[in-house]
Amino acid sequence: MLTTTGHRLPGAPGRLVTETAAWGALIVLVAISYVVAGTSGLVATVGGRAYTAMGESLSAGGFDNQMGSLSLLIVFALSCAGLFIPAKVFASRPPAVRKTALSISAIVEAALLVVLSLAPSAWLTWVAALFLGAVVGLLMSINPFRHEKPWRRVGIPAAVLVFVSCAFQILGGSAAGTQALGWVSLLVGIGMAAGSVIIFLTPERALHAESATTGQFPELKARVARPAEAIANPWVCIGLFAVLGATFMLAQPTAIGHGYGQAGFALIIACCLVGWAVGFEMGPTFAPGMSRPRVSTFALLVSGVLLLATGAINELSGKVVLSAAIAFLVGIGVRAQPYDFSRRYGAVAGAGLALVINALDLGGTVEVGSSPDWILAPSDVAFLIFGIAALVAGVIGLFTFDPHRLQGLSVDIVHGFRPPSQPETAAGGLGNSAERLGAGFFIAIEGGDGSGKTTQIKRISAALADDGYHVEATREPGGTELGTKIRSVLFDSDPPSSRTEALLFAADRAHHVASLVDPSLDAGNIVITDRYIDSTIAYQAAGRSFDEKTILALSRWATQGLVPNLTIVLDIEPEVAAERMGKRGDSNYLDDENQQFHQRVRQTYLSRAHKELDRYVVLDASVDADELTEQILAAIRARLPQTLVKRDTGTEAPPASTSNAEPDSGPERSSVPIAAVAAGTVPDDDKDETSSPDSSAEVDGAPETADDSVDSRDTADGSAEDDTDANDTDERDTRGEDEMHERGPRFVPASGDRFVPSAVTDAEAEISGAVPTKRVDLGADLREDPTASASEEPSGATSAPGVAGEAADRDSENDEEELPSFLEQKGARRSDEDDATTVLPTHGTDAIIDDSDDADGVPTDRIVTDEDAETRIVNRVDPEDAETRVVHRADSSAEAGAGGADEDSADAGDAETTVLPVRSAREMSRERLQAQAEIERQARERLRRQRERSNRRFTNPEDS
Numbered sequence: 022m023l024t025t026t027g028h029r030l031p032g033a034p035g036r037l038v039t040e041t042a043a044w045g046a047l048i049v050l051v052a053i054s055y056v057v058a059g060t061s062g063l064v065a066t067v068g069g070r071a072y073t074a075m076g077e078s079l080s081a082g083g084f085d086n087q088m089g090s091l092s093l094l095i096v097f098a099l100s101c102a103g104l105f106i107p108a109k110v111f112a113s114r115p116p117a118v119r120k121t122a123l124s125i126s127a128i129v130e131a132a133l134l135v136v137l138s139l140a141p142s143a144w145l146t147w148v149a150a151l152f153l154g155a156v157v158g159l160l161m162s163i164n165p166f167r168h169e170k171p172w173r174r175v176g177i178p179a180a181v182l183v184f185v186s187c188a189f190q191i192l193g194g195s196a197a198g199t200q201a202l203g204w205v206s207l208l209v210g211i212g213m214a215a216g217s218v219i220i221f222l223t224p225e226r227a228l229h230a231e232s233a234t235t236g237q238f239p240e241l242k243a244r245v246a247r248p249a250e251a252i253a254n255p256w257v258c259i260g261l262f263a264v265l266g267a268t269f270m271l272a273q274p275t276a277i278g279h280g281y282g283q284a285g286f287a288l289i290i291a292c293c294l295v296g297w298a299v300g301f302e303m304g305p306t307f308a309p310g311m312s313r314p315r316v317s318t319f320a321l322l323v324s325g326v327l328l329l330a331t332g333a334i335n336e337l338s339g340k341v342v343l344s345a346a347i348a349f350l351v352g353i354g355v356r357a358q359p360y361d362f363s364r365r366y367g368a369v370a371g372a373g374l375a376l377v378i379n380a381l382d383l384g385g386t387v388e389v390g391s392s393p394d395w396i397l398a399p400s401d402v403a404f405l406i407f408g409i410a411a412l413v414a415g416v417i418g419l420f421t422f423d424p425h426r427l428q429g430l431s432v433d434i435v436h437g438f439r440p441p442s443q444p445e446t447a448a449g450g451l452g453n454s455a456e457r458l459g460a461g462f463f464i465a466i467e468g469g470d471g472s473g474k475t476t477q478i479k480r481i482s483a484a485l486a487d488d489g490y491h492v493e494a495t496r497e498p499g500g501t502e503l504g505t506k507i508r509s510v511l512f513d514s515d516p517p518s519s520r521t522e523a524l525l526f527a528a529d530r531a532h533h534v535a536s537l538v539d540p541s542l543d544a545g546n547i548v549i550t551d552r553y554i555d556s557t558i559a560y561q562a563a564g565r566s567f568d569e570k571t572i573l574a575l576s577r578w579a580t581q582g583l584v585p586n587l588t589i590v591l592d593i594e595p596e597v598a599a600e601r602m603g604k605r606g607d608s609n610y611l612d613d614e615n616q617q618f619h620q621r622v623r624q625t626y627l628s629r630a631h632k633e634l635d636r637y638v639v640l641d642a643s644v645d646a647d648e649l650t651e652q653i654l655a656a657i658r659a660r661l662p663q664t665l666v667k668r669d670t671g672t673e674a675p676p677a678s679t680s681n682a683e684p685d686s687g688p689e690r691s692s693v694p695i696a697a698v699a700a701g702t703v704p705d706d707d708k709d710e711t712s713s714p715d716s717s718a719e720v721d722g723a724p725e726t727a728d729d730s731v732d733s734r735d736t737a738d739g740s741a742e743d744d745t746d747a748n749d750t751d752e753r754d755t756r757g758e759d760e761m762h763e764r765g766p767r768f769v770p771a772s773g774d775r776f777v778p779s780a781v782t783d784a785e786a787e788i789s790g791a792v793p794t795k796r797v798d799l800g801a802d803l804r805e806d807p808t809a810s811a812s813e814e815p816s817g818a819t820s821a822p823g824v825a826g827e828a829a830d831r832d833s834e835n836d837e838e839e840l841p842s843f844l845e846q847k848g849a850r851r852s853d854e855d856d857a858t859t860v861l862p863t864h865g866t867d868a869i870i871d872d873s874d875d876a877d878g879v880p881t882d883r884i885v886t887d888e889d890a891e892t893r894i895v896n897r898v899d900p901e902d903a904e905t906r907v908v909h910r911a912d913s914s915a916e917a918g919a920g921g922a923d924e925d926s927a928d929a930g931d932a933e934t935t936v937l938p939v940r941s942a943r944e945m946s947r948e949r950l951q952a953q954a955e956i957e958r959q960a961r962e963r964l965r966r967q968r969e970r971s972n973r974r975f976t977n978p979e980d981s
């Protein structure tokens with residue numbers, strides 16, 4: 022109730038002492054007033070021996086309950102008066118005025134308390150209470166925060182009161198406990214005086230607390246419970262505060278009525294405070310599966326039952342424990358949800374009502390047929406009446422606030438104490454991810470590096486596309502244009518700091534979800550992502566030993582709580598995975614972490630999966646790839662909802678790729694055929710990742726790919742061959758409308774290392790002296806014609822059916838002839854789609870690469886885009902590492918061959934330089950940017966290796 026914040030500020034000690042003393046004064050005044058007025062009447066003014074007289078009167082049974090209640094009510098009202106003084110009344114005063122006013126009123130209060138301890142009287146008590154109210158009001162005006170934890174301050178005087186009153190009662194019997202009140206009032210008076218002096222001496226500016234430090238609804242904790250819900254009419258919470266006010270206020274009448282003495286009163290108060298504190302702390306996470314208004318309602322209901330029991334029990338320890346439990350429930354109930362209603366009204370109304378009921382003196386003895394009879398003090402009757410009221414209100418609340426989905430009281434309660442499933446909590450109050458999943462189905466494939474995610478995603482995407490679903494395969498990091506840049510930042514230069522790393526992954530995820538995953542799910546697609554939040558938990562939290570909750574909260578915030586319907590963990594021994602990675606040949610700095618790191622990563626995946634068995638499937642990834650594919654597909658198919666729109670049947674929503682087919686569909690969602698996003702440098706023996714010739718018909722976006730190629734030729738080179746153009750156009754025109762709108766899997770490869778961008782044309786190649794190179798099509802196994810894929814010869818081009826295929830054949834033959842010798846020596850393999858494959862040198866006419874700033878003379882990997890030339894150029898570094906980047910398109914047949922590339926035209930030193938065409942900045946596809954980032958990465962990698970080599974040469978000159 023009082024202000025407690027800002028205790029870290031320099032001015033805090035004064036407030037701390039004053040507030041603590043104010044709480045103490047409140048307790049003592051309430052207790053004294055009851056004793057004084059109860060024994061001596063409202064008009065009593067007594068002298069120094071008053072306490073002894075009162076004690077004697079009490080023990081002799083001469084206690085006037087009605088007068089006591091009335092007195093108590095007046096003191097309580099006056100003491101709380103300060104709480105109702107609008108903070109702005111004082112806040113508008115200059116700080117110096119406020120400070121002085123607080124000091125003076127605290128001094129007056131202190132003086133009154135000291136006098137009261139020596140010569141207690143009803144009048145004096147009330148005057149002291151009035152000043153206490155003023156002190157409280159001033160305290161609030163200095164530090165006007167409401168959401169704080171008052172038990173921290175009130176706990177101190179309550180504990181002191183327990184100690185002093187118990188000591189007095191043990192030494193001098195029940196009546197002597199009353200004298201303890203006098204001593205405690207003396208103590209709090211001194212405390213108040215000390216506080217006022219400290220405040221007076223504190224500089225004015227230090228008295229201003231900038232922000233509340235204790236009372237905010239704990240956001241982080243709330244995430245593990247159901248999201249807080251805004252409550253329009255918080256009557257349940259107001260009722261709970263009324264229960265609390267009544268419980269506190271009935272403590273003294275109870276102690277008096279049952280002859281417990283002041284030690285009993287102090288005990289009840291202190292235990293109530295402890296119960297309230299515990300409940301208040303636990304509130305946000307208590308019963309995490311229950312809707313928050315429902316938690317409040319149950320708290321009210323159960324507190325009603327406990328109030329009845331408190332009234333019914335005669336014994337002190339029972340009353341103490343039950344009162345504490347009631348306070349605990351109030352704490353739980355009011356903190357289950359953030360509230361912006363005033364607790365003062367509820368508490369004061371409850372306390373006042375309890376005292377009025379108590380003053381009616383309704384107690385009596387109930388005959389229960391046995392001895393002793395059931396004795397009901399007036400305070401017990403008040404407890405019973407409150408209990409019935411709370412019970413009724415709780416039952417009404419149960420009908421008012423719906424349970425969370427489940428029906429039935431017992432079901433609600435049982436489920437209430439289970440944590441809600443991930444998707445429900447994921448939003449952290451931001452939204453319901455279950456709704457966000459929309460019409461689609463979201464699958465995350467997780468597992469350590471080398472577990473086979475990339476391989477499997479290609480296969481399952483193809484299989485699900487064959488089933489007729491709209492499939493979108495993507496990855497993290499790097500599933501979007503921006504993502505590739507982030508990926509490049511992560512992996513293409515020195516490793517970032519761990520925190521930077523975590524934030525970059527989160528940034529990539531945020532953009533990925535917002536720009537790609539969410540829209541795709543909205544369109545009803547199956548979205549398969551290579552890595553998602555679990556990777557972050559595994560790598561950044563467990564791997565880097567960051568706090569999991571923080572990392573999780575970051576990702577949840579980034580994704581607005583989007584959680585996959587299904588997460589498949591490909592589990593594998595890190596050693597086996599490392600072996601595979603060694604064969605694969607590319608790695609990032611995370612791959613190169615030690616085995617303990619990868620063990621932690623693996624264990625994290627497994628333990629996360631274990632916690633949510635219905636949303637995770639763990640599969641042994643060490644088995645044969647085909648077998649694993651079958652297992653994954655079985656797991657997915659078993660969970661796919663019937664309602665998922667299929668390509669053949671779905672007439673409602675236009676497929677995502679249809680909209681993507683629009684040239685202006687936006688950079689992030691540019692529709693690119695599977696093959697057009699196929700990958701590059703993989704081992705030659707990797708059959709999975711070799712191209713199949715006939716991809717154009719099955720993959721989405723083929724028509725606009727053709728458009729692209731036309732455009733690019735037109736823009737890049739006006740002299741593009743007419744017949745190729747015609748072929749291209751015919752191909753496009755002959756496709757049916759269905760095919761134009763058809764969506765196959767759109768595959769964003771899981772590793773940029775094996776990723777190949779779109780093709781350039783002959784014309785582009787010619788212009789820039791492109792060098793055709795080995796190419797491998799990662800998207801090959803996504804195609805529907807397995808025979809075509811199987812027929813591919815590793816050493817040469819494979820013929821493709823149809824016009825497109827013939828064109829490709831022709832072009833690939835040209836390519837073959839013009840294959841540069843250094844590539845042939847390396848056994849570079851070409852296929853029919855090599856027509857669309859071009860490697861361009863850096864220093865073409867329009868190439869703008871500035872590596873002059875590179876101090877060591879090694880060309881930089883900077884990319885410069887010249888929009889006029891519509892050519893994107895990437896500078897390669899080391900001729901020794903004659904790895905080439907490949908550019909190709911799915912609709913390769915539509916593209917003129919890239920065989921125009923001429924080794925001679927390329928600068929010898931830049932033989933491995935890749936130049937990717939940019940048809941126009943607007944049409945820049947995600948895949949192309951990925952490719953560029955990849956090229957950039959490779960260039961850096963080469964640079965690194967070159968430096969390593971020269972270092973080695975330097976340290977071991979004989980080797981060189």
Ligand SMILES: Nc1ncnc2c1ncn2[C@@H]1O[C@H](COP(=O)(O)OP(=O)(O)O)[C@@H](O)[C@H]1O
Pocket residue numbers: 468469470471472473474475476477601602604605642643644645646647649707771772
């Ligand atoms: N089931 C499997 N058995 C043996 N090798 C596999 C299997 N699955 C994938 N590989 C190989 O392991 C390497 C890593 O696979 P990849 O799919 O890139 O893994 P990830 O994407 O999880 O890092 C590749 O060279 C791939 O050919």
Ligand SMILES: Cc1cn([C@H]2C[C@H](O)[C@@H](COP(=O)(O)OP(=O)(O)O)O2)c(=O)[nH]c1=O
Pocket residue numbers: 469470471475496497498526551552553554556557558560561608609611612771772773
């Ligand atoms: C998505 C994600 C990936 N990573 C790491 C795991 C991988 O080592 C790296 C790149 O992931 P990935 O593209 O899967 O690489 P690869 O195909 O070589 O397995 O990024 C994280 O550390 N945190 C994350 O949140």
